[in-house]
Amino acid sequence: MTTSTSKRNAVRDLLKRACRKGLPAMLLAAVAMPALSPQANAQQPGEQGATQQQTQFAPGVVTVIPGDASPSETFDGPLALSRFIKAHPELEWDPTKFENGRPHFDPRSRTLIEMAKQVVFRREIYCLEFAFKPLRQIYVDVPLAGGQVQRKLVWYMVYRVRYRGNDLRPAADEIGGSKMYSRIETVSYQSRRFFPLATLKDQVSEREYLDRIIPSATPLIAAREQITAPLYNSVEVFNQRIPLSTDEDAPGVWGVMTWMDVNPDVDFLSLYVSGLTNAFEQDGEGPDAPYRRKALQLNFFRPGDAMNQTADTIRFGMPPYSNEQEHAYILDKYNVEELRNYRWVFRSVK
Secondary structure (H helix, E strand, C coil), X not given: CCXXXXXXXXXXXXXXXXXXXXXXXXXXXXXXXXXXXXXXHCCCCCCCCCCCCCCCCCCCCCEEECCCCCHHHHEEEEECCHHHHHHCHHHCCCXXXXXHHCCCCCCHHHCHHHHHCCEEEECCECECEEEECCCEEEEEEEEXXXXXXXXXXXXXXXEEEEXXXXXXXXXXXXXXXXXXXXXXXXXXXXXXXXXXXXXXEECCCCCEEECCXXXXXXXXXXXXXXXXXXXXXXXXXXXXXXXXXXCCCCCCEEEXXXXXXXXXXXXXXXXXXXXXXXXXXXXXXXXXXXXXXXXEEEEEECCCCCCCHHHCCCEECCCCCCCHHHHHHHHHHHCCCCCCCEEEEEEECC
């Protein structure tokens, strides 16, 4: 038995004895946290014998959303490079300078200006698998600027990301000396990275809450959710390579998203997670062109009120009302045509 395992067993025995004596819960957490903290026991990259730690749960505890890469996302266009054309009027082809008003060798459609009016941008597309535990709440002592602490209600979600490979890439065939992109091929790499942007949205007031970094909340959440692997916040997860894995029991990388000052009366809400894929949409070209990133929208509803918020269960999905007016109201608030637990959407970057 390893030293870290012995420490954990000893702490668990201490917690059982303390619970029988009725010690406060916060005191128990303070005693247990130094030994049970996943960050304290995790080996750092480069240490001899370092391995990925496994965190497994019973079926149904973790909801898994598979990646969703589409062939239509591997290209944009044809688009006209309007800024380029306006910036280089000298490239405009003048038919009056050529015999019969035609180019000498290639058709007019192969002149530089004409080609700039029909540009197709191609790219590889990947999409990570996203799994998550229920959206929950916890009270945390949050440090203030003056060195004091304030007890705050924190909303959080523990999640896991895995890279399954099979990225989509346009494939070219040589036909008549030119490259023709008429098919899509799959490619896999050793790893990918996750750059999350998590936005919690109240679908009634349309107020949005960005993910907050709360270091003091991470160990409490890890202990409560029984996460034995390292648990990274939305900044720390940047530095973690997510290895290629096809095994259903692959550990993946675990992270946590946290929010504060959420409206206590919120009932219908959605979580938008960007960064799982590099797919995007853009209308036109240039810095002023509308740009939208592909995001995963997870829908939730909370049948509760501002009293005793931690006792409320935040349910995954949308509430199914039998009344037609109430059903139409729900569909309108979530901006969907039918009840959906989740969907992939393109959202503007603000």
